[in-house]
Amino acid sequence: MTDYDAIVVGAGQAGPGVAGDIAGRGERVAVVEMEQVGGTCLNHGCRPTKALRASGVAAHRARRAAEYGIGTGEVTVDFTAVMERMHRMIDAMRQGLVDWLEGEQNIDLYRGTARLQTAADGLHTVTVDGQVLTSRRVFLDLGARATRPPIPGLESVAAMTEVELLQLTELPRHLVVIGGGYIGLEFGQMFHRFGSEVTIVAGERVAAREDPEVSTLIEQLLTDEGVRVVAGQADQVAAQGDQIVVTLRDGSAVTGSHLLVSTGRRSNADLIGDAGLALDDHGFIAIDSRFQTSVPGVWALGDVNGHGAFTHTAYQDSQILLDESRTVDGRITAYAMFTDPPLGRVGMTETQARRSGRRVLKAEVPMSRVSRAVLDSETTGLMRILVDADTEEILGATFFGLHGDDLAQLVGLAIQTGVRYPAVRDALPIHPTVAEFIPSMLRSLHPLA
Ligand SMILES: Cc1cc2nc3c(=O)[nH]c(=O)nc-3n(C[C@H](O)[C@H](O)[C@H](O)COP(=O)(O)OP(=O)(O)OC[C@H]3O[C@@H](n4cnc5c(N)ncnc54)[C@H](O)[C@@H]3O)c2cc1C
Numbered sequence: 001m002t003d004y005d006a007i008v009v010g011a012g013q014a015g016p017g018v019a020g021d022i023a024g025r026g027e028r029v030a031v032v033e034m035e036q037v038g039g040t041c042l043n044h045g046c047r048p049t050k051a052l053r054a055s056g057v058a059a060h061r062a063r064r065a066a067e068y069g070i071g072t073g074e075v076t077v078d079f080t081a082v083m084e085r086m087h088r089m090i091d092a093m094r095q096g097l098v099d100w101l102e103g104e105q106n107i108d109l110y111r112g113t114a115r116l117q118t119a120a121d122g123l124h125t126v127t128v129d130g131q132v133l134t135s136r137r138v139f140l141d142l143g144a145r146a147t148r149p150p151i152p153g154l155e156s157v158a159a160m161t162e163v164e165l166l167q168l169t170e171l172p173r174h175l176v177v178i179g180g181g182y183i184g185l186e187f188g189q190m191f192h193r194f195g196s197e198v199t200i201v202a203g204e205r206v207a208a209r210e211d212p213e214v215s216t217l218i219e220q221l222l223t224d225e226g227v228r229v230v231a232g233q234a235d236q237v238a239a240q241g242d243q244i245v246v247t248l249r250d251g252s253a254v255t256g257s258h259l260l261v262s263t264g265r266r267s268n269a270d271l272i273g274d275a276g277l278a279l280d281d282h283g284f285i286a287i288d289s290r291f292q293t294s295v296p297g298v299w300a301l302g303d304v305n306g307h308g309a310f311t312h313t314a315y316q317d318s319q320i321l322l323d324e325s326r327t328v329d330g331r332i333t334a335y336a337m338f339t340d341p342p343l344g345r346v347g348m349t350e351t352q353a354r355r356s357g358r359r360v361l362k363a364e365v366p367m368s369r370v371s372r373a374v375l376d377s378e379t380t381g382l383m384r385i386l387v388d389a390d391t392e393e394i395l396g397a398t399f400f401g402l403h404g405d406d407l408a409q410l411v412g413l414a415i416q417t418g419v420r421y422p423a424v425r426d427a428l429p430i431h432p433t434v435a436e437f438i439p440s441m442l443r444s445l446h447p448l449a
């Protein structure tokens with residue numbers, strides 16, 4: 001039995017920072033990781049997908065080169081080289097993290113699945129492959145994993161999650177995707193750009209959390225490129241020779257060579273066993289505003305606490321935890337979906353603003369009116385900002401189009417620092433940037449119809 005000043009379970013986006021901070025104060029920390037350090041984001045999430053996205057963007061730009069007066073000859077995609085580029089980058093980043101964790105004097109890295117037993121006297125026990133660790137402080141950064149929806153027949157075919165998809169060595173001839181959320185849309189677009197035929201079975205509509213007209217624009221972007229998007233629920237899956245057939249609720253069917261299931265993610269809280277921690281209605285670990293679980297001396301950070309589902313929220317959890325003056329309360333929603341062009345979102349959607357009971361003003365401009373987008377021949381999308389007519393607060397923004405991810409970040413900084421919209425409206429913009437429209441569109445605010 002080894003006693004530690006702290007035990008961190010999960011070396012994802014929140015755990016390593018917490019471990020490093022505690023170790024830096026001269027205390028001994030155990031870090032337990034059951035798979036690879038770096039968690040979902042580094043190994044099968046944000047980073048590998050964005051490395052692949054970059055290859056998809058390069059192929060797409062090359063195919064459009066003639067529009068810009070540039071000749072390229074035939075554009076081909078070497079899928080093996082695309083995947084190798086991604087794996088090289090990810091392997092190097094993971095090795096950097098392993099080297100750091102193993103090199104830290106006060107950190108012991110354990111490989112294996114941790115089981116937690118909490119104790120009324122406050123000395124909690126973590127078991128890893130027969131090794132018993134104890135501590136009065138346990139930090140859980142357990143993450144989440146892909147759900148397996150209860151679709152009859154799904155178990156009988158080689159359905160992939162993002163984990164298996166990222167290990168492919170051959171380009172799928174026809175990739176069928178169930179689920180039209182971030183994962184389905186990002187992979188669907190990039191694999192189509194690599195040369196796969198792609199059909200997305202989108203559920204109610206693509207990007208269903210967004211305002212309906214934003215979903216329509218995203219669907220339009222994808223279908224214009226040649227991705228097939230089918231609205232509806234996948235109700236049954238079956239193998240037919242070496243093909244996979246997905247049958248929708250309306251009786252129609254889609255047949256492809258490969259199947260990706262991206263219908264949402266579930267908490268990994270079950271993987272530590274029954275530690276007596278209270279869970280919320282969706283199975284995430286219940287926390288207070290400083291990440292304390294229902295058991296004193298046990299904290300939950302990142303996706304597993306249900307207060308965020310992104311790398312930036314998980315990482316920010318660790319920063320908030322380490323600063324006693326801060327809490328997670330009032331965190332605004334901020335994310336990007338990395339289609340090309342991306343969707344950047346912060347704060348309220350228009351649907352949420354309508355329901356808020358506030359007097360809301362809106363400014364909106366199609367990307368086809370943004371001079372930088374016109375100059376770049378990237379006119380898909382829109383920019384939308386919502387403000388409170390009475391308090392002058394910026395309530396939310398949606399940027400689907402060129403640099404939409406960074407634009408959402410800019411407005412997010414204004415919202416988080418309490419800047420009111422007149423100050424943004426009157427700021428000096430740089431021409432010709434897409435961002436110059438943020439001040440200028442705030443001159444054409446009008447009430448929500
Ligand atoms: C395909 C895909 C693309 C994504 N793209 C983005 C993006 O572009 N931007 C973004 O912000 N987010 C993105 N995300 C989401 C992002 O990856 C997660 O929100 C983020 O990784 C959450 O971090 P975390 O630390 O909470 O959990 P994780 O990164 O999942 O880390 C948890 C770790 O805990 C370990 N673990 C769990 N249980 C145990 C146990 N009992 N014992 C030992 N170890 C355990 C796991 O093995 C894992 O390594 C993406 C996700 C996917 C799947």
Ligand SMILES: NC(=O)c1ccc[n+]([C@@H]2O[C@H](COP(=O)([O-])OP(=O)(O)OC[C@H]3O[C@@H](n4cnc5c(N)ncnc54)[C@H](O)[C@@H]3O)[C@@H](O)[C@H]2O)c1
Binds near residue numbers: 205310
């Ligand atoms: N850019 C990013 O930040 C990024 C990228 C990828 C993933 N992520 C993270 O991963 C999470 C999960 O992404 P996701 O795309 O798996 O889930 P999601 O929740 O975003 O979308 C899942 C979609 O699948 C649909 N669906 C469910 N069952 C279905 C069925 N039987 N047939 C057809 N459609 C069905 C749902 O209606 C929903 O629209 C995200 O919430 C996010 O936290 C983030």
